[in-house]
Amino acid sequence: MEARPVLLLHPPHQEGPEAPAAPIFPRLWRGSRPHHLQPPSAAPSVYHTPFKFLPPSDPRRQAQLSSLLRGSTGLAPTAAPTNSTTPTEREIPALGENHQVPVPKFNVTREQVAEMRALRAADPTKWSVVRLAEKFECSKLFVMICCKASAEHQARERERKEAIKARWGPIRSQAREDRKKRRTLLLRGEL
């Protein structure tokens, strides 16, 4: 009886490739005890309450306050290691270049609000929310709080958006669905 053909990667009369050599790790320990060069990266636990969130009655607040004061006055403890990560010692990452804190200006007067409403009611296509916000130097949210477009304008806008959505192919529709799902997962803390 003939033997069944077997898929042989290396014919038996030939030598297979050599086994890969064991990787050479840099020696991280001296003597018998290993030295941890850096701590493993891990997300901070939400059960570690930040100093600012401790209520005044909490004893941890007093304990950390004294160390904070020591650090700020330069009276560093001699025995303790100096790699403490108290907020006063740690570098705080810089803000982005275009970072700006929105400051409410409260510059729109009552008459201007009436004018804004009149413009929006007269021609909602020309006087869109964006243009009104530019004209009166306020936020778009403020414009939307002040004015309400007519029902036919809202219906027109809805139709326009649905026409755009109808042109989307399956890939784009799926991508937008996935984005919604990711947002839900993010707000649940599951992402």
Add this chain to the structure above:
Amino acid sequence: MKRLRLDRVASQLLAATTSPAARLSRPSSISRSIPQTCRHASLYNTQPCQRRHQSTAASQAPLEEELFLEPQDGEPTPETLRGGPLPSPHPSRAASSAKLAALHARLSLSSKIPVETLARALVDPSADAHPKYNNANLAYVGSTVLHYYASESLIARYPRLPMSILFTAMKGYAGNPALHQVARAWGVESAAAPGEEVDPGLLQFDPMKPTVVMNKWGYVRAETIESQKFKSGKGLSGRVVYGSNPFGESSAAKALPNFEVDDGRNTKTMLLQNAPANAHANFVRAVIGAVHMHCGRDASKNFVKSHFLSRTLDLSNLFEFELPTRELARLCARENFEAPVARLESETGRLSRTPVFVVGIYSGRDKLGEAPGPDLDSARVAASINALKAWYLYSPGQVSVPSDTFAEDAAPWKPAYVDIGEIIS
């Protein structure tokens, strides 16, 4: 004002019920005696409802008295009175049940708790409607004990939990699913069908018969039924005000017996969803009640602590936010902190397919939270969520709870820190 004798409350549960003569002399369709529990009507509801009993005051008073009467000597023996088989095993068979003895030993119960009580704890009201032979009374005592210790431990340990998380956590520690798990872990098996001949060490219930649901908490407000009818009170404040159980649900109101049972619209809401889980949970509550009644307050507290409060429940997984960045900003404004600012701690692969950004939220020079994310906005939102969780999950550590002062040589009570309330954004 007359002093309340708390130790005598529910003392009728300690009465030995070894003779079924009393139950045989009574009709089998007797209603239960606990006003705080609620009978779920089901397809076979042939029994008068509680409200009907309360309206006829003349028949109510002797009924209540007779329920707790000791069986007298010289009464006819069960055999002479017996018209048919008993609905549940005779209590005298409890001493000879190996399963009961094993369960008693496995739970390390005190010898003060007789096996007859344990056998009674295994009889669901759906198996035996007589309140002296089922576990409804014990389960009610047990549920109040369990809810008290669970709620005080949660509030003392996590004084800033939002109300919805607190309700969910209560359900996680003392709800039906958790107690079902505990009963399964205790090794309790259920009988295929209840009856006189089954082993008393098996849990006996009938999914097709009316039973008792332990979900009442204090009393049910009269407006609850109206709010159920008009679908109001569904928000969180409604759950706090109208919620009739410790989990903020008002499912009990649905089952109030003033609905017509044969009305097809209401029957569905009055059916019990998960009868095995309810029966197992009622057994567990009844064991707590038995420990409380026979061994006292300290023993029941230890029992609850070791079997229920020691279970792990990760509270940080229960949260879901809608606008975390705005909520954090409102929190900082409320507490007079500097406005929160997101800063980029580190990043890698910004132009690659899978970038990682690590964003920290700072208030002044203090970091409130930190999270990685695949894009800048996700990382900022995740970091805000972590900061809010760090606020809500603040714990003062091992603090004393109010029930610690029940001890004889207890130190005077020091008020615990409880937060003013959740953030409204």
